[in-house]
Every structure is written in C-alpha cells, then in structure tokens.
Amino acid sequence: xxxxxxxxxxxxxxxxxxxxxxxxxxxxxxxxxxxxxxxxxxxxxxxxxxxxxxxxxxxxxxxxxxxxxxxxxxxxxxxxxxxxxxxxxxxxxxxxxxxxxxxxxxxxxxxxxxxxxxxxxxxxxxxxxxxxxxxxxxxxxxxxxxxxxxxxxxxxxxxxxxxxxxxxxxxxxxxxxxxxxxxxxxxxxxxxxxxxxxxxxxxxxxxxxxxxxxxxxxxxxxxxxxxxxxxxxxxxxxxxxxxxxxxxxxxxxxxxxxxxxxxxxxxxxxxxxxxxxxxxxxxxxxxxxxxxxxxxxxxxxx
Amino acid sequence: xxxxxxxxxxxxxxxxxxxxxxxxxxxxxxxxxxxxxxxxxxxxxxxxxxxxxxxxxxxxxxxxxxxxxxxxxxxxxxxxxxxxxxxxxxxxxxxxxxxxxxxxxxxxxxxxxxxxxxxxxxxxxxxxxxxxxxxxxxxxxxxxxxxxxxxxxxxxxxxxxxxxxxxxxxxxxxxxxxxxxxxxxxxxxxxxxxxxxxxxxxxxxxxxxxxxxxxxxxxxxxxxxxxxxxxxxxxxxxxxxxxxxxxxxxxxxxxxxxxxxxxxxxxxxxxxxxxxxxxxxxxxxxxxxxxxxxxxxxxxxxxxxxxxxxxxxxxxxxxxxxxxxxxxxxxxxxxxxxxxxxxxxxxxxxxxxxxxxxxxxxxxxxxxxxxxxxxxxxxxxxxxxxxxxxxxxxxxxxxxxxxxxxxxxxxxxxxxxxxxxxxxxxxxxxxxxxxxxxxxxxxxxxxxxxxxxxxxxxxxxxxxxxxxxxxxxxxxxxxxxxxxxxxxxxxxxxxxxxxxxxxxxxxxxxxxxxxxxxxxxxxxxxxxxxxxxxxxxxxxxxxxxxxxxxxxxxxxxxxxxxxxxxxxxxxxxxxxxxxxxxxxxxxxxxxxxxxxxxxxxxxxx
Numbered sequence: 001x002x003x004x005x006x007x008x009x010x011x012x013x014x015x016x017x018x019x020x021x022x023x024x025x026x027x028x029x030x031x032x033x034x035x036x037x038x039x040x041x042x043x044x045x046x047x048x049x050x051x052x053x054x055x056x057x058x059x060x061x062x063x064x065x066x067x068x069x070x071x072x073x074x075x076x077x078x079x080x081x082x083x084x085x086x087x088x089x090x091x092x093x094x095x096x097x098x099x100x101x102x103x104x105x106x107x108x109x110x111x112x113x114x115x116x117x118x119x120x121x122x123x124x125x126x127x128x129x130x131x132x133x134x135x136x137x138x139x140x141x142x143x144x145x146x147x148x149x150x151x152x153x154x155x156x157x158x159x160x161x162x163x164x165x166x167x168x169x170x171x172x173x174x175x176x177x178x179x180x181x182x183x184x185x186x187x188x189x190x191x192x193x194x195x196x197x198x199x200x201x202x203x204x205x206x207x208x209x210x211x212x213x214x215x216x217x218x219x220x221x222x223x224x225x226x227x228x229x230x231x232x233x234x235x236x237x238x239x240x241x242x243x244x245x246x247x248x249x250x251x252x253x254x255x256x257x258x259x260x261x262x263x264x265x266x267x268x269x270x271x272x273x274x275x276x277x278x279x280x281x282x283x284x285x286x287x288x289x290x291x292x293x294x295x296x297x298x299x300x301x302x
Numbered sequence: 303x304x305x306x307x308x309x310x311x312x313x314x315x316x317x318x319x320x321x322x323x324x325x326x327x328x329x330x331x332x333x334x335x336x337x338x339x340x341x342x343x344x345x346x347x348x349x350x351x352x353x354x355x356x357x358x359x360x361x362x363x364x365x366x367x368x369x370x371x372x373x374x375x376x377x378x379x380x381x382x383x384x385x386x387x388x389x390x391x392x393x394x395x396x397x398x399x400x401x402x403x404x405x406x407x408x409x410x411x412x413x414x415x416x417x418x419x420x421x422x423x424x425x426x427x428x429x430x431x432x433x434x435x436x437x438x439x440x441x442x443x444x445x446x447x448x449x450x451x452x453x454x455x456x457x458x459x460x461x462x463x464x465x466x467x468x469x470x471x472x473x474x475x476x477x478x479x480x481x482x483x484x485x486x487x488x489x490x491x492x493x494x495x496x497x498x499x500x501x502x503x504x505x506x507x508x509x510x511x512x513x514x515x516x517x518x519x520x521x522x523x524x525x526x527x528x529x530x531x532x533x534x535x536x537x538x539x540x541x542x543x544x545x546x547x548x549x550x551x552x553x554x555x556x557x558x559x560x561x562x563x564x565x566x567x568x569x570x571x572x573x574x575x576x577x578x579x580x581x582x583x584x585x586x587x588x589x590x591x592x593x594x595x596x597x598x599x600x601x602x603x604x605x606x607x608x609x610x611x612x613x614x615x616x617x618x619x620x621x622x623x624x625x626x627x628x629x630x631x632x633x634x635x636x637x638x639x640x641x642x643x644x645x646x647x648x649x650x651x652x653x654x655x656x657x658x659x660x661x662x663x664x665x666x667x668x669x670x671x672x673x674x675x676x677x678x679x680x681x682x683x684x685x686x687x688x689x690x691x692x693x694x695x696x697x698x699x700x701x702x703x704x705x706x707x708x709x710x711x712x713x714x715x716x717x718x719x720x721x722x723x724x725x726x727x728x729x730x731x732x733x734x735x736x737x738x739x740x741x742x743x744x745x746x747x748x749x750x751x752x753x754x755x756x757x758x759x760x761x762x763x764x765x766x767x768x769x770x771x772x773x774x775x776x777x778x779x780x781x782x783x784x785x786x787x788x789x790x791x792x793x794x795x796x797x798x799x800x801x802x803x804x805x806x807x808x809x810x811x812x813x814x815x816x817x818x819x820x821x822x823x824x825x826x827x828x829x830x831x832x833x834x835x836x837x838x839x840x841x842x843x844x845x846x847x848x849x850x851x852x853x854x855x856x857x858x859x860x861x862x863x864x865x866x867x868x869x870x871x872x873x874x875x876x877x878x879x880x881x882x883x884x885x886x887x888x889x890x891x892x893x894x895x896x897x898x899x900x901x902x903x904x905x906x907x
Contacts, residue, residue, distance in 0.1 A: 001907055003764075006825070020730070032689045120733060122733075123728065123730060124730050125729035139863065146858065147851060195797060195866065195867070198867045201858065202855070204855055205852040205855035213844045220843075248814050254756045255806050262745055262752060263803075267745075267796065283588035
C-alpha cells in the first residue's frame, strides 16, 4: 500500500487558508480561556475528592443537594465511568477524616439500602496545589527554552527555533482552548490536572518530532537544490516527508484512541488531550512551523 | 555487513539482560496464580513455607504503583513556622510571631525559602537588629554575637534535622503499623512522602501519621478558679444576649445554647458539649474579653473520649476540663508502654514506665499533690485526670479513657516512636482502592494489546515484509522497556502504561522514516541493497533529532513532575531508548539477513 507516493501539494497556496484557520482557532481558544477561565482540577486548585462505588446506580443531582448542607458549600458531584460510581469534589477546608465521615454518613442516610464503598480519595492542600502549578508552569517554559536551544544548535539558524516554538505555542493554546470550551459538554473530567500537563508536554514532544523531521529535510534539500527559491524548496520538503508524517500520525492516533476507549476513566481526559494534540500537531508541522520559517526568511531578506 | 556480528552480540546481550531483570516478575506472577488456585488454608501454608523466596521475588520484580495495586500515598509537611517559634523558646514574643506569619505568606507567594524570608523581614523591621535576640544555642555555638547569616544557617540546619527526625519517627510508626514495603522519603526541604501499598484503613493511618504524640503531665488549677471563671463568662454572654434583640434566638445565651455548664461531674469540669458543637464553643471562648476572664495559669482542654452518649440522637458529649498551663513532665521520659485491660471496667489501658529521671520527677510531683488530680494530656486532649492517692516512686503511670484496643495499640506505637519535633500536616493524600487498582491493570493491559495489534496489522498492510520486521522490533521494544523499568527499579503506574501504549504508536516512527526513505531511494533508481543502505543512513539525522528532542521533554517531565508524572516520564524515556535501538539496530540486522544473497528481494510495500 502506498499513500502520497510522489505528492505535489502546494502547501504555500494552502498557507493563507491555514493562517485563517489557525487565527480563528487561536482567537476562539483565547476568548474561551479568558472568559471561562482555565478549568483547574483538584491538583491545581486544592480540595478533597472522593470516588464512591454503589451497588445500584445513583443520581448525582440528588447526592449533590443532600451533601450541600452538611459540607457547607455545593460540592461537585458527577458520574465517574460506571453509573454506580460517583465522584464528589468539595472545597470544605475541614479535617479530612471529618469530611469523609460527613459524606459517608449522609450517603448512608440518603441510600440506606444501597451501600457505598470508597474507591479512591484525593486530597490536595492549597499550598501543595500552588507548588504543583508553579512546577508545571516551569516545566513547560523550561521545555520551550531547551527546545529552542537544541534546534538552534542542530540547525544553526534561529528562524527554525522560532518556527518550531511558535508551532508549539500554537498547538498548546489550541488544545488548551478546546479543552476549556468542551469541559462542560463531555461526560468525563476535562479539568487541568497533573496528567493533563504530562499530556501537554507529550504533545509538545510529538509536534516537535514532526516539525524536526520536516526541518531536517529542508536542511538536506537546501544543500541539494541550491538555486531553488526558498519557499518552493520548503514546499518540496513537506511533500517529500508527507507520507511519513501521515503514517506516524495515523499509528499514534490509533493507539491514543484505543487508550481513550479502553484505558479507563482515569486516562480519559489525558488521552483526549493527546488525540487533539496529535491532530493539531500534525497540522501545525505541515502548515505553521515551516510557514513561520519561510515568512521569517522573507522578512529578513527584504 | 561486517558489523553485524557486533550488532547481533548487542541484541543478544540486551535480550539476556531483559530476561534476567524480568524473570523475578514473571516468576512472582506464576507463584501468585498458583497460590490463588489453592484453597485458603493450603494457600496460607504455602505462603508461610516459601516466605523468604516470595519476599525475594517481590523485591526484585517490577513494582506496581499504588494506582495499580491500591494503597495510600501521603505527603506530610513539617509545620516550620511553629517549629521556628518554639525553637526560640523563652525569647519568643508576639513580634516574632508576627514576622513568622508575614514570612510564611511571602515564602508562599515568591516560592522562596521560608527562613530566608523570615530573616529579610526581620532585617526590614530592625535594620540593625540581631536575630540572636531570639535564637541561642550553646551546643551549636550560637551566641548573642552571632551574625544573622550564621543564625539563618543554624535555623536551616535545625529544620533539616527536624525533617530527618520526623522521617525516622514516621518510618518507625509505619513499620509498627505493619505495611509491607512502605516507601518513605524527603521531598523538598520540609516534606515527607509516605507510600503504603495495600493500606485501606485511611482514617487510622492519617491519625497515626499526624499525631505529634506530645504527652504531657499537668497539674489542675484550683477548682474555685474554674468555677469563678465559668460564672463570669456565662454572665458575660448573658449580657451579650440581652443586647442582641435581632434574629430568632434573640435573648438566648449563645454559650449555653451549645454547652451545659450546670450538671458537671466535678468542679474541674467547665462544662460539656456535643461533639458537633465543640468548634462553636471554641469560637465563643476564643474572644479576647472571654480569654481575659480565664485565670492566667489555666487552660481549658477537651476530653479525648466522650464521657456520655445519647444513643437516640446519635450524640456524643465531651467535657471541657481546666488544667494548668505549665507542663510538669513530657512523654520523653517514657521508656516502655504497653496495652492491657483495666480489671474493674474491662477497658483498654496503656501502662507506661518512666526512665530514672522521669521517675524522680514523677515521685516528687505525686508526693506533693496527694488528693489532687493530675491531667494526662496527649496532643492537646485530656485523656484522664486521676486523683493521686499516694506518692508514686517507681515511675509508673497509665492512660485510660481510650475507645478501643486498636486505638490503644496505635497510641502505644506513637508513644514508643517518640514525639515529632513539630506537627506534620497532610498536604496531599491519594488513596486507591484495591478493586479500582485491579480494574486499572486490566484497562492498561487491554489498551496495550489492542493498540499493539492495530499498529502491527497496519504496518504489515502498509509495508508488507518491512512492516513485519518493524513489528518484530516493536514487540522486542516492549520487552526492552519492561526490562529497563525492572533494571532501574522503576515503578509501573497507570500513566506509565499510557506511556508504553503511546510509545507503541510513536516507536514505529523511526521505521516509517527509514522505510519511506528506502522507497524513495528505490524510486530514484538505486538497487535494493543501495536503497537500504541509503534509507538507513539518510534517515538517521531526522530520527536522532526527533528522538533527542522528545527525550529532553521526558527529562523535563521527570525533573519537574511528581508522583504519577515521573512514572510516565520514565516509561517515555525508556520507550525512546528502546525504540531507537530496536528500530535502527534490530531491523537492520534482519533486513541485512534477508538480503544476504545478491538476488534476494524484500518488499517495503
């Protein structure tokens, strides 16, 4: 089987459309992020989280109203995978033994014939959350710096560094934006927690993988076709590597989708972020990273 | 071609190493399956007979994270502000308290060291001030003349020592609790992380870890003083109530609404309240005007166990007892402690033996206070306040008022492990139930198998024989990843499994690059052999650049992430290393072998 045997797409032509698409996506993401705010999960917000497993399905709305009084504030209650499992998240600052007992005894009052067992608890203090947030931010910034420097050393041209990092920003902002906008619409947790940060850095790594392969070919072709116009040469390089770009995206997308479907509730948000990331990362290495290099070169030569 | 000997040798060595490191894991899995197939009694016996061997296997096998096997992960933080306040001892004053509070806020905001912030806040307020105003130590040679830098260094040393001590104490408590293979380590400069696989009684573990175990023996004040203070406070709230004419409870004494001060057992008791109301009572008594009515040397403390219960309403009542502020003797003198039962009431009781110095002080205190009660206070709660009948010279004492034998046993463990230098707060806790862990293993296993299958089929369809070779490399790749994880004693977590699945998708990337390049070279008119050579060598720079950058991301994830993210980062890095080796070396050897004859053909689809 052969896809894109000898493709001759004109990527430079599609560039204008890509700029518009990217522009719209980024704008929508930024609007989403600024108006709705990032949906921080317990890791970055702090709080207490419990997963209870019942024998029979229960109604989350009922549980929420039952617990609102005793906990002193309205908790977040939602289904967690199976209809018999619910996740309860509260910002009650009390001692966790007491909070857990309050929840347990109220659940028992509400469903005397439907006993619940604690499957999972997660308690994050506000300071701890603050530290994690800072660590995650540092990790992402540090990753961008390292990538910038590495590409600078390997390709000896800062336009490549800038192109790659611009593409990464592009990807991260869009995935973050889509995440924020979809958070209430999907039936699983899409709040930003540690696993999502890991997913983001993996997206960064993946998108970079793609971009570097294209850059590598541009470097190679620029030695072979010395007289060719730069934009045309970039276009040729994109076509040369198109088959590989698509195949790798397809295999990665396969496994990430499998993870999304079969990986269990804990990995739902994580694998969803990766799915988005693979698609957007592939798109950005085809249209954004190299375009940025071409545009920068053009500006600099004028 | 001539290098293939070396390459094959490498492959064989890596395979052998992976088998060597994975062997215990496989053996343990077989043993577990075997044990599960046995009836209960025989299984117990088998386990007992092969204890050492099983233990050995467990220690050398790939360990599963708490999210996969169930258990508890707790991060404790040393209360540094309180520790530093107490370290100042008699020199501590409200200014120091204030500086500590400000420094605490600022350290949190700026992500700086608390002690540095404290020093700079102090120097801000007192430009020429000396921190030696608060801190002295003869043993550490910290005197009045010590410079502020010296003191900062001294404080940091003290904190490090306190964290080390806290860790030792926590370890001793966890060991006594009896968890198999707990893992305890220090994180940052004031946190202790405890991981306990298979633990399910969260409440008990929390209490075990948090308890400072400050055992104190205190005298009780004059009973008349407590009664006078009570009358004053009640009448203060009566006045308050008369002024308050709004709301539905207007005119009612807010204190008497939540507390009964009349029908008390004896004159040392201020009053009693239901468990749910104790917080409200504390709030009412904390007011400055009220505090000033309590005699200087007296403190009101809650009893540890309820003194009576109302079964119908499900309420438990606790007494508020007046004790002296001064601590006569602390738990440090306790040498031995054990649980036994009170002959008369059949309630659990902790008997304690003091060392010789403690016994001497105990003898003096009891001798001077015959006929009066002595309060036994643990972590701020009064356990009992028995009347002293006679002078006790053998250093024996006991604690009663315990709810269960288990509580008594935990308390003994805490007492024997020693007191914490400062309170430990739980700042992060994750518990995963065993069933959920099992479900996660299953989900991870299915994801891996299905992902592997889809990618393998796709590769064969797309690259024919070349794809099959890549698949072989992929399977060996997973084997190597597990081998690397086992060799480095890494822990496999659910995100780690996700990392492996992700690696499966991305691992074929190197082969995709090579095979596409071979096809390209063939299109350019090269012979098969030349195309293969060209494909491998020309794809190399792209493969290296792409993988090195991703590896960097792995390193960054590893250094900044905690817990589960570290597991993900480790598998990601192991995956990159393994997939590079299998994609470049293994497939090359196989391809070379298949094309060893001049006229051999091999299809790359």
